[in-house]
Each structure stands twice: as structure tokens, then as C-alpha cells.
Amino acid sequence: MIEEIMIRAIAGGILALWDYFTAHVLTCLIPAFFIAGAMQALMPKERITSLLGSKVPIYKAYPLSVISGLLLAVCSCTILPLFAGIKKKGAGLGPAIAFLYTAPATNILAITFTGSVLGWDFAFARIALSITFAIAIGIILSMIFRKEEEQEAKDMSASSACKTPDVPTKLTGTRLFLFFASLLAILIAGTAKFEDLLGPVLGGQVRIAGMVLLLLAMLYEVSEWLSAEEMHAWLSETWGFAKSIIPLLLIGIFIAGILSSALPENFLKDYLGTNTIFANLVAVLFGTFMYFPTLVEVPMAKMFLSLGMAKGPLLAYLLADPVISLPSILVIRKLIGAKQTLVYVLLIVIFTTLAGLIYGSFA
Secondary structure, three states, X not given: OHHHHHHHHHHHHHHHHHHHHHHHHHHHHHHHHHHHHHHHHHOOHHHHHHHHOOOOOHHHHHHHHHHHHHOOOOOOOOHHHHHHHHHHOOOOXXXXXXXXXXXXXXXXXXXXXXXXXXXXXXXXXXXXXXXXXXXXXXXXXXXXXXXXXXXXXXXXXXXXXXXXXXXXXXXXXXXXXXXXXXHHHHHHHHHOOHHHHXXXXXXXXXXXXXXHHHHHHHHHHHHHHOOHHHHHHHHHHXXXXXXXXXXXXXXXXXXXXXXXHOOOOOHHHHHOOOOOHHHHHHHHHHHHHOOOOOOOHHHHHHHHHHOOOOHHHHHHHHHHOOOOOHHHHHHHHHHHOHHHHHHHHHHHHHHHHHXXXXXXXXX
């Protein structure tokens, strides 16, 4: 009996890793690492700090963070290199957290898919609450850790002052915009669900053609606009992000796969079939520590509903699952520290549990 459980658990972990590698690494995670590396090596620091810095007014920084997230259909793990890139480049904790929260939770494709599968009441509740939570959690974290953020900004300024002057570059103005637009387009092309929209054959052809054209454009930009020093710096930063994030992601995904395979068969009906604080909390914790690729949470929620999950806990799960997972928690802790990560996770758990409880009372 114990051997069967262990074999099933290990198989679940291996399957989770396999699913992640085949669905995410090549077309999602690798482009995200290259964008993060380019932000650190090539993006002028003042560009980030002027838009998302800790001293930028709330009415400017947070809407920009949310709008940026709306354009990206990425999961809670793929967004991590981008979060690391803007944070390391000078973005304030609050706006960076708002971006981290919004991208997997409220991107346009996820909301449309939610509406078509679960109903537009779920979709509207999801987008309104997710945007509200992203901004609120970002502001709360920024207020709680203001002193730490100010010290980090001072350390970053001191570090920048010690660096040697930048070498002359061709990557300025319009070229800088086009370069990052090309990188972002590659990420979007890799994550977009062309097969769902156009069918498996035509969708696959459109994806391949789009990726080939974008990669050719990127090769031209790199060869014409980047010096050897800039190219080396970009690749070095990209590798730095990858080697610090990927091991934690793999460990987290493996553990999440083990936990998922160990769930009892009647778990949903027995524990999540009523709209109680306990049921909503369990749904949130399940969504918080499990890992599912982006958009997979929607058909999973549809299945949960058919198996007897109440609407309140279902919304609570839907709000928590795309935003955070055990793999992302491990990486976020490394990026911003244990205290900030703990508060971030607790706020997500509290906000989404209450949201599910309130929604379930009226649904």
C-alpha cells in the first residue's frame, strides 16, 4: 500500500515536470528569460524608475503595471523572470507586485476563456477582483516594507555609481522600443492559443510562421544594433536569471505534482461542496500550492463544478490558482525575501477567501 502511494506520488511529480517542459519551457519561459536579461543589460534604469519606481505616483505606476499584465497570457511561473527583470532594474515593490499578480490573473485571453466556459458572471468577477487585489496588495506591501524599499533604492544607487560608464550604443530611442517589442512579440506568439482559435493544423502553421518571422527580425536587430559587449552582457544576465530561477521552479513543480496525485477521490464533494469559510480557504490553499499551466485553471474549474464544488469556493480557487503556486513562491522568496513573500501569500489567501465567501452568498 505504501509503495503504491509512493510510486503514484513520484509518477505525479515526474508527469508534472514533463507537462511543464513540453508546454512552457521552449515557447514561454526561454523568451521570458531573454526579456529579463535584456531589461537588466540594455534597458536604461531611468526608463523603469520613471514609470514603475517607488516614488512614481500611484495613479501612474499601478495602472501601467495592470495594463502591462493584461497584455500577457502567461502563467505564475513564466511571469517570474519578467518580474525579476523590472524589480532588479529599479521598479518599486508595489508596482512590481501589481504586475506580477495581474499578468497571470487577468490577461485578456484568460478572461475570455473564463466567460465562454464558466459564464460571464465568473469572468467579470474574476477581472474586477483580480485588478482590485493586484493594486491593493501592491500598495499594502509597499506601505509595510517602505523602509526596506528605501534602503534597497539607496544600495542600488550606490552600486550604479560605482559602475564604469556605459559604452556607446546604437540601441536608443525607436530602436530600443522595436527591440523590446520584438522580444515581447516572440513571447506572445509562443504563449497565444492559436490552436484553440484556428484549429490544430492552421493554428500550428500560424504559430510557426509567426515565430520564424519574429526570430529573423530579432537576428537582424541583434546583428545591426548590438555591440559585442552588449551581446555578452545580455546573454550573461539571461543566464544569471535562468540558473537562479529554474532549479527552484523544477523543485516546486515536482512537489506540486506529488501533492496533486495524493488528493483523495471525493475531496471536492466532501470538503468544497458548501459555501463556508473553511471550504473557501481550502479551495484557495489548493489553488495556492498547486501548479497548473495558464488557462488550464478554467477547464479544471469546470470539472470541479461538475464534481460538486460550490460556486464560492470555485471563484476563490479561480482567483488564487493562476496568480501563485508553490514553484512561484519559492522563486519570489529568493527575489524579494521571506518576509515580503509571506505577507504577499497571506494577503492573497485572505483576499481570495473573503471574495469567494461573499460571491457564494449571492450566487
